[in-house]
Amino acid sequence: MSAPLTAWLEGVGVLGPGLRDWPSASAVLAGRVPYAASPTSIPALECLPPAERRRTGKVVRLALAVGLEATARASSERAVLPAVFSSSGGDGENCHEICQVLASPERQISPTRFHNSVHNASSGYWGIATGATAASNALCAYDASFAAGLLEALVQARIDETAVLLIAYDSDYPQPLRSARPIPDAFGVALLLTPAARQQSLARLTVRLCATPAERLAEAELEALRAQIPAARSLPLLRRLARSEAGAVMIEYRESQSLGIEVSPCH
Amino acid sequence: MKPLALSAFTASSCLGRGLDPTLAALEAGLTGLKPCTFETVTLETFVGEVAGVDDERLPAGFEEFECRNNRLARLGLRQDGFDEAVRSAAARLGPERIGVWLGTSTSGILDTELAYRRREPGTGALPEDFRYRGAHNTFSVAAFVQRALGLEGPAAVISSACSSSAKVFASARRAIEAGLVDAAVVGGVDSLCLTTLYGFHSLQLVARKPCRPFDVERDGLSIGEAAAFALIEPPQPNDTAQDVLLLGTGESSDAWHMSAPHPEGRGASAAMREALAAARLDAAQIDYINFHGTGTASNDAAEARAVAAVLGTAVPGSSTKGATGHTLGAAGALEAVICALALRHGLMPAGVNTRSLDPALPVSYVRESRRARLDAVMSNSFGFGGSNCSLVLGKAG
Numbered sequence: 001m002s003a004p005l006t007a008w009l010e011g012v013g014v015l016g017p018g019l020r021d022w023p024s025a026s027a028v029l030a031g032r033v034p035y036a037a038s039p040t041s042i043p044a045l046e047c048l049p050p051a052e053r054r055r056t057g058k059v060v061r062l063a064l065a066v067g068l069e070a071t072a073r074a075s076s077e078r079a080v081l082p083a084v085f086s087s088s089g090g091d092g093e094n095c096h097e098i099c100q101v102l103a104s105p106e107r108q109i110s111p112t113r114f115h116n117s118v119h120n121a122s123s124g125y126w127g128i129a130t131g132a133t134a135a136s137n138a139l140c141a142y143d144a145s146f147a148a149g150l151l152e153a154l155v156q157a158r159i160d161e162t163a164v165l166l167i168a169y170d171s172d173y174p175q176p177l178r179s180a181r182p183i184p185d186a187f188g189v190a191l192l193l194t195p196a197a198r199q200q201s202l203a204r205l206t207v208r209l210c211a212t213p214a215e216r217l218a219e220a221e222l223e224a225l226r227a228q229i230p231a232a233r234s235l236p237l238l239r240r241l242a243r244s245e246a247g248a249v250m251i252e253y254r255e256s257q258s259l260g261i262e263v264s265p266c267h
Numbered sequence: 268m269k270p271l272a273l274s275a276f277t278a279s280s281c282l283g284r285g286l287d288p289t290l291a292a293l294e295a296g297l298t299g300l301k302p303c304t305f306e307t308v309t310l311e312t313f314v315g316e317v318a319g320v321d322d323e324r325l326p327a328g329f330e331e332f333e334c335r336n337n338r339l340a341r342l343g344l345r346q347d348g349f350d351e352a353v354r355s356a357a358a359r360l361g362p363e364r365i366g367v368w369l370g371t372s373t374s375g376i377l378d379t380e381l382a383y384r385r386r387e388p389g390t391g392a393l394p395e396d397f398r399y400r401g402a403h404n405t406f407s408v409a410a411f412v413q414r415a416l417g418l419e420g421p422a423a424v425i426s427s428a429c430s431s432s433a434k435v436f437a438s439a440r441r442a443i444e445a446g447l448v449d450a451a452v453v454g455g456v457d458s459l460c461l462t463t464l465y466g467f468h469s470l471q472l473v474a475r476k477p478c479r480p481f482d483v484e485r486d487g488l489s490i491g492e493a494a495a496f497a498l499i500e501p502p503q504p505n506d507t508a509q510d511v512l513l514l515g516t517g518e519s520s521d522a523w524h525m526s527a528p529h530p531e532g533r534g535a536s537a538a539m540r541e542a543l544a545a546a547r548l549d550a551a552q553i554d555y556i557n558f559h560g561t562g563t564a565s566n567d568a569a570e571a572r573a574v575a576a577v578l579g580t581a582v583p584g585s586s587t588k589g590a591t592g593h594t595l596g597a598a599g600a601l602e603a604v605i606c607a608l609a610l611r612h613g614l615m616p617a618g619v620n621t622r623s624l625d626p627a628l629p630v631s632y633v634r635e636s637r638r639a640r641l642d643a644v645m646s647n648s649f650g651f652g653g654s655n656c657s658l659v660l661g662k663a664g
Binding site: 052117138140 | 405518
């Protein structure tokens with residue numbers, strides 16, 4: 001087992017089916033409000049110049065929306081904040097459109113589609129939207145993409161002694177890729193992490209790799225989201241944060257490994 | 268940062284399989300670029316194709332990973348005893364103590380592109396042999412390499428376009444410093460596919476002839492493919508085989524444009540400065556720089572300005588993309604390995620194909636490969652989305 005990694009959580013952003021932001025999601029996860037399923041509703045982006053806004057697909061809007069929510073109280077820091085983007089599939093709709101055109105006789109793919117096809121497209125648009133010039137990463141670890149992104153962000157916060165913004169997000173593919181990778185809808189989560197406690201800190205997170213199996217959620221609909229959308233593997237952590245309960249939570253990492261996260265609320 | 272040793276490294280590209288043919292081609296100033304005959308591509312361009320990728324067979328039990336990208340990864344792992352070096356490190360440190368960070372831009376997308384041609388006419392369904400997890404998904408190359416090497420530590424793919432496999436060095440060095448792992452396999456694997464060939468063509472960034480970085484008549488890039496790997500870990504005292512060190516990494520974002528660099532190379536300068544600071548070196552201590560040098564008008568102009576601002580105009584430099592093509596998500600690792608060879612053999616590799624250096628670019632371009640004592644070198648990698656990474660490598664001892 002490796003030494004634990006510690007960071008303080010200062011902001012949360014969430015967007016998913018029936019979960020429109022962190023305040024409403026935490027009311028559901030804390031059990032104060034019943035979960036009501038509805039398709040993920042992704043807001044329009046006001047933060048990008050109109051020309052760039054037209055070029056973005058829903059996956060980019062999803063990633064930026066949760067990133068903006070998590071940094072809402074630290075907006076002056078956005079331009080200097082390193083970021084870790086992590087996604088299993090990136091922009092599946094864009095990928096489908098390109099593959100479709102490449103299978104046609106013309107093969108004339110659009111320049112915008114091509115530059116949007118890079119896995120770090122959300123990172124690029126985030127920089128354009130917020131002026132963030134610090135390091136920005138773009139990870140993929142299939143179903144473990146949330147846990148891999150969290151590890152990356154925690155390591156970076158500690159070693160580079162900096163606040164780090166983690167943005168994990170995934171969206172559904174159109175057919176025929178949907179049959180091969182049946183992600184039902186879009187889900188994004190963002191965590192603003194700092195290497196030391198600050199006035200606004202919500203909780204201390206201490207993370208280690210564990211052999212204990214990942215936690216499931218008792219509520220069938222939320223458990224279905226957790227199991228089907230890689231970024232929603234974060235839900236057991238979000239539930240504990242919503243309930244402001246101290247204690248450990250197990251997040252899925254790989255087949256035989258979980259991330260054990262010790263949560264200590266700050267108030 | 269604390270320096271890390273490159274205990275083992277290897278690269279396969281259109282210059283050849285493994286270090287020996289790569290070094291020989293760099294010494295002789297040869298290019299591996301040839302007219303494009305890849306798949307059914309009808310574009311008038313040159314590509315850097317690795318010979319025999321499709322003759323490579325994955326081991327039994329690895330059928331779920333079948334795709335050109337993983338065949339190229341397997342071909343690369345088998346060169347220079349790299350796989351054996353990793354296995355012996357795993358025996359020494361424990362397989363769970365070695366992480367895997369690999370860069371790729373397009374993973375096994377070629378196989379998806381071909382599967383789309385074979386969709387069921389009525390339903391549009393993909394053929395039954397389509398593999399999402401082991402081939403299409405961006406993580407597939409790290410999953411394949413991790414399993415092929417018998418490793419059990421943390422693993423991730425970094426996919427930040429053409430900076431991907433430079434950034435893996437930065438992520439791995441942080442993970443080692445944090446004690447998450449004791450060593451890491453880092454590298455990049457990217458293979459030819461229609462998305463990048465037709466995509467760069469749509470942006471009018473593909474040269475018709477072999478690319479000519481920093482040339483006054485440069486007109487775009489040539490796409491290549493490569494698999495390059497390094498095993499990095501804290502240096503062992505008195506291990507003379509560990510002759511090359513990773514000294515510094517620097518990362519930044521342009522926050523400017525999705526597919527064009529900041530014209531003054533703002534992000535590039537920031538990444539180079541951070542890498543120098545991490546290495547605790549002055550600009551004057553960099554003996555050679557391997558430019559990102561794609562051969563597009565805008566990249567080379569922005570990079571030249573950034574290098575002049577950070578390192579001055581006298582540092583010898585070259586882009587080896589005239590020899591290898593732009594191997595995209597594998598370029599950072601390929602060029603880090605070329606820098607490691609340069610340090611080991613005291614070789615400044617020439618930028619081939621460049622005939623008339625652009626007088627507007629304030630750089631000291633290496634036109635012919637030459638011997639020189641090299642103690643510290645820099646490698647630049649910049650990608651779409653304004654993702655920049657610079658590495659500093661040095662000679663041990």
